[in-house]
Amino acid sequence: MSSPWKRWLPTLIVLAIFLSPLLLINPKTYITITISGLAMGMLLFLVSSGFSLIFGFLSVLNLAHGALFAWGAYIGFTSFTLINQWTGWGGSNSIFLNIIIFLLALIVAGLLVALLGIITERLVIRPVYGSHLFQIFITVGAMIVMEELIRIVWGPNDEVMPVPINFMGSWDFFDVVVSRYPLIAIIIGLVLYLVILTILRKTKIGTIVRAGVENPEMVQVMGHNIYRYFTGVFAAGSALAAIGGGMWATFVKSIHPAMGGEVIVFALIVAIIGGLGSMTGSVVGALMVGLSYNYVAYLVPKAALGITMLLLVIILSIRPTGLFPEGT
């Protein structure tokens, strides 16, 4: 394959996924589905970016990532409920107060799950650095334990995720129905992507993390305590999973203890499509999966999950290292 073709491949695939459904779907429905697909993509990005970053920097295949996602959803659920009991901001007519309570719940979820991530990294992951086989065993074990802990703390049944009142319903733009929450999710996802990208590209810590993705041994040799960065990146990846969990739960309006297991499959596909360790790869991969899933779910509902697998097979057969193998 020639070099220009390789360079433009991700753009061409995204454009093909983005535009080809227009041949089969009427434009107004297409816009509604596209926004839903972009929102799903942004939520998948939040989950897969943490997974990808942890794999890229620590070379750890963290299959407990889905459980951290579920913990984020449950902590988000509890913190939203408690804050709403004290303030009533979730039911307020002010969209500003709705956004504040939503963000507060996400921040609490992110911080507590980051702490859980630190404990997991220290106790579970650190003894198995360098051995992928043991990592798979031990992180699957950690996932089971964390899921069971959710059942102990919150009970085994599904819960209805509270949603701020102004996040429900839809807006009507020129006769096109646009659901409110997906639009909010897209904006929050984009802001977080830009924040992550700025940290990785513009700060010294971010530069060291990118260097560590490429050659962690040399980072140590240059005077940086790599284990501190390992813990930090694991905590950041866990926080992203938690924020993704809280936002996903608001998107589907329900939570259950095994919800992480379902999403980790998508996160894995997105991270592999994008290129492990790449944030831009994660966002592009997530948007591709989110959009194609929603278009196919509308046209051939039974083939929705299959299309993401097909996408994975196509991308890997063209580019075995993912769309953005060159980091950030």
Next chain:
Amino acid sequence: MEVDPVAEPILKVEGIHSFIGKHHILQGVSFEVHPGKVTVLLGRNGAGKSTTLRTIIGLLSPSQGTILLKNRAIHHMKPYQISRLGIGFVPEDRGIYNLLTVEENFRVAMLQEERKTREMLKTIFDIFPDLKKFWKAKAGNLSGGQKQMLAIARPLVNRNELLLIDEPSKGLAPIVIDHLIDSINKLKEFTVIILVEQNFYMASSLGDDFYLFDDGKTVHQGQMEELVRNEELKKKYLGISGTN
């Protein structure tokens, strides 16, 4: 054959044993490195030269023996602690971050971004002008020689007292090697160098003292001029004759 016994050694390696997995690679390596000198570690492939450098910087933990940096034991320390004491390491594969720019490569290396570091950067640019020219370029796009210069210059930004360089001539054209020799000669003013080198021309051009390695042990030591003249030693331990 003795090295200068007067000056206090900056680094003293005594009876080091190191394993890679189950393989006993270093089986009693001892040598001293003196200020103002380039000490060259020589020997055939697999003699333990690179393993010695990796043990000094802490990437491998010695099972026996001591490593003293200015009389301070460092053999139990982690690589980042050893690096912060003033030892820079240039591995055989150069260890540069190909996806980062030259500037970002230096940014990772800088332990403090203060005035002295900026002054050192100016000195580095005088010695390696290509690095200034390609400051914003991705390191992966540099030529082999430029990558090697980046790898050598990067740890110097912290004014490291000791620089460990592993096979800098590897994969470079003879004209680039000459250029690299000139540059490393200029670095002698700023840092003490331990050089592992298979290319005897480069080793003899740069070295002041030498240690010969065989089967994980140091078997001979002395001044480089003596080794250049000693055909028997060169043939026995390096498999070469003449200067190449």
